[in-house]
Amino acid sequence: MKVSAIITLKKDVLDPQGKVIHQTLDGMGFKDVNEVRQGKYFEIDVKENDPQKAQKIVEDMCNKLLANLVIENYKIIEIQ
Amino acid sequence: MKSAVITFPGSNCDRDMHVALNKFGFKNRMVWHNDNELPKSDLVVLPGGFSYGDYLRCGSMASKSKIMQSVINFAKSGGLVMGICNGFQILVESGLVPGVLLRNKYLEFICKNVFVKIDNKDNPYFKNLDKEVFEFHIAHNEGNYFCTNDQLKEIEDNNQVAIYYCNDNGKTEEKFNPNGSLKNIAGIFNKEKNVLGMMPHPERMIDESLSGEDGSIFFKNLLNNIK
Numbered sequence: 001m002k003v004s005a006i007i008t009l010k011k012d013v014l015d016p017q018g019k020v021i022h023q024t025l026d027g028m029g030f031k032d033v034n035e036v037r038q039g040k041y042f043e044i045d046v047k048e049n050d051p052q053k054a055q056k057i058v059e060d061m062c063n064k065l066l067a068n069l070v071i072e073n074y075k076i077i078e079i080q
Numbered sequence: 081m082k083s084a085v086i087t088f089p090g091s092n093c094d095r096d097m098h099v100a101l102n103k104f105g106f107k108n109r110m111v112w113h114n115d116n117e118l119p120k121s122d123l124v125v126l127p128g129g130f131s132y133g134d135y136l137r138c139g140s141m142a143s144k145s146k147i148m149q150s151v152i153n154f155a156k157s158g159g160l161v162m163g164i165c166n167g168f169q170i171l172v173e174s175g176l177v178p179g180v181l182l183r184n185k186y187l188e189f190i191c192k193n194v195f196v197k198i199d200n201k202d203n204p205y206f207k208n209l210d211k212e213v214f215e216f217h218i219a220h221n222e223g224n225y226f227c228t229n230d231q232l233k234e235i236e237d238n239n240q241v242a243i244y245y246c247n248d249n250g251k252t253e254e255k256f257n258p259n260g261s262l263k264n265i266a267g268i269f270n271k272e273k274n275v276l277g278m279m280p281h282p283e284r285m286i287d288e289s290l291s292g293e294d295g296s297i298f299f300k301n302l303l304n305n306i307k
Contacts, residue, residue: 013182016183065136068180070180071226
């Protein structure tokens with residue numbers, strides 16, 4: 001199954017890249033932006049046909065490597 | 081005294097550290113990241129560099145490499161483990177010291193000499209140092225120390241802050257903070273103070289004609305402390 005996960009910085013962690021992107025968007029004329037937060041997206045093809053088991057495997061990966069839980073949250077957004 | 085420096089793919093301060101340790105009387109051995117066992121050592125150093133090209137998060141891949149299980153066991157049994165720069169990033173990723181190192185506040189790679197304050201001397205690294213302000217070199221893109229409020233309280237209650245950024249008089253104000261680090265933190269101990277992570281490079285300050293000698297003071301003192 002293909003599992004998609006996104007990893008985002010927690011709310012109270014400074015995101016300097018997001019800030020710069022926001023400023024650049026502002027300079028380009030996109031004036032309606034409140035905030036930009038940058039994150040990471042993973043597509044992981046696991047050798048598992050059961051969606052629940054596949055999700056568990058990727059959650060385990062997120063906990064142990066893909067995310068640093070001191071500063072980041074993860075969310076499984078799609079399993080197909 | 082025996083030391084071991086771990087080389088990861090992308091380490092680039094490993095040989096500088098080897099030279100520094102040998103210069104001040106350690107018998108140093110280089111250890112490859114894919115080895116399982118550490119040689120018998122009084123000190124293990126995780127050097128600076130860009131292990132695994134800083135992929136995913138700096139230090140995250142190296143923290144899962146084979147040798148790290150031995151390094152973690154060595155640290156848990158009270159052995160001295162010091163991580164410099166990328167080595168500090170590997171220490172936080174392996175959970176040996178609390179917190180994380182974020183991208184520098186102004187998104188610049190910083191490469192310059194800075195002053196740091198070392199006033200926490202109740203530990204094997206800094207015991208008996210007779211000065212507080214050192215001039216060290218920093219070279220990093222992700223040195224912006226961050227931790228949660230709960231972690232910060234614990235770190236401060238346990239006196240785990242090892243090094244602060246400061247000016248030449250030892251003032252630790254925000255304007256002397258090069259990278260946005262929480263509370264000007266440049267280095268952190270674990271709770272037991274046998275593990276030290278720091279962004280500055282003492283190994284780049286061991287030759288008067290090339291740089292300065294504040295690193296020499298640090299290494300000489302370290303050797304005397306663990307003799």
